[in-house]
Amino acid sequence: MTQRDERALRRQLERYTLRFNDAFWLFWDEEVAPVLPPAPVIVDVGPGPGLFLRDLSERLPDATLHGVDANEAMVENARAIDYAGPVPSLVLANVEGSPLPYDDGSVDLLTMAAVLHGFDDPFSFLREQAARVLKPDGRMLLFDWFRQPMREYVERRLIEPGEPEETRYERALEQFRIHNKYTLDDWLWVFAQSGMRIEAETSEPHPFARVWLLRPE
Numbered sequence: 001m002t003q004r005d006e007r008a009l010r011r012q013l014e015r016y017t018l019r020f021n022d023a024f025w026l027f028w029d030e031e032v033a034p035v036l037p038p039a040p041v042i043v044d045v046g047p048g049p050g051l052f053l054r055d056l057s058e059r060l061p062d063a064t065l066h067g068v069d070a071n072e073a074m075v076e077n078a079r080a081i082d083y084a085g086p087v088p089s090l091v092l093a094n095v096e097g098s099p100l101p102y103d104d105g106s107v108d109l110l111t112m113a114a115v116l117h118g119f120d121d122p123f124s125f126l127r128e129q130a131a132r133v134l135k136p137d138g139r140m141l142l143f144d145w146f147r148q149p150m151r152e153y154v155e156r157r158l159i160e161p162g163e164p165e166e167t168r169y170e171r172a173l174e175q176f177r178i179h180n181k182y183t184l185d186d187w188l189w190v191f192a193q194s195g196m197r198i199e200a201e202t203s204e205p206h207p208f209a210r211v212w213l214l215r216p217e
């Protein structure tokens with residue numbers, strides 16, 4: 001594993017519960033779970049180390065779970081962790097510019113957390129890939145960052161007890177470009193251009209992110 005992979009893996013393992021917290025699971029219980037069929041087929045695009053799939057496995061004993069990730073270290077980690085219920089099938093593949101490795105109309109819920117902002121062309125992914133694999137009443141659960149005023153973003157990230165003065169700005173800005181690529185209006189425009197309608201949304205789980213439940217029109 002490269003040092004970079006190791007850092008990314010550690011960061012995701014450490015920060016998972018900062019996003020998939022009580023507020024997220026409340027949204028799940030109120031808005032997502034009620035629209036799923038009894039034995040849903042769920043695909044997590046870019047599951048990273050697999051912690052969301054692990055939590056879905058515990059909550060949905062009758063689900064069929066899949067994950068597809070371009071990073072080998074992530075896929076290895078997701079394969080190695082324990083699952084309380086169904087064990088997901090995991091595929092190593094880059095799905096940007098190549099088809100999602102699932103049949104047309106086969107998926108009840110496509111989930112994607114902190115992944116889509118990194119795609120050069122989110123339009124074709126949503127319009128062609130996501131819409132293609134979803135069943136007619138399928139949904140997409142998208143969790144992604146939106147742009148913050150720099151001051152608020154940096155000040156919030158500076159709060160790290162005991163950190164030396166010399167490195168704190170560097171660390172606070174480490175993911176600045178990633179987190180601030182899209183404004184909220186940009187996301188809404190991307191959805192509208194891609195034929196995705198917002199069915200429900202929340203910004204409660206994380207101050208820099210929003211969670212949308214989307215449905216192809």
Ligand SMILES: C[S@@+](CC[C@H](N)C(=O)[O-])C[C@H]1O[C@@H](n2cnc3c(N)ncnc32)[C@H](O)[C@@H]1O
Nearest residue numbers: 046047048069070071074094095096113114115
């Ligand atoms: C920031 S991590 C998020 C992991 C997880 N979804 C979470 O929220 O904790 C982004 C993940 O998406 C994967 N990814 C990014 N672009 C991808 C692509 N084009 N195809 C497949 N996986 C991709 C990365 O390898 C990484 O594991």
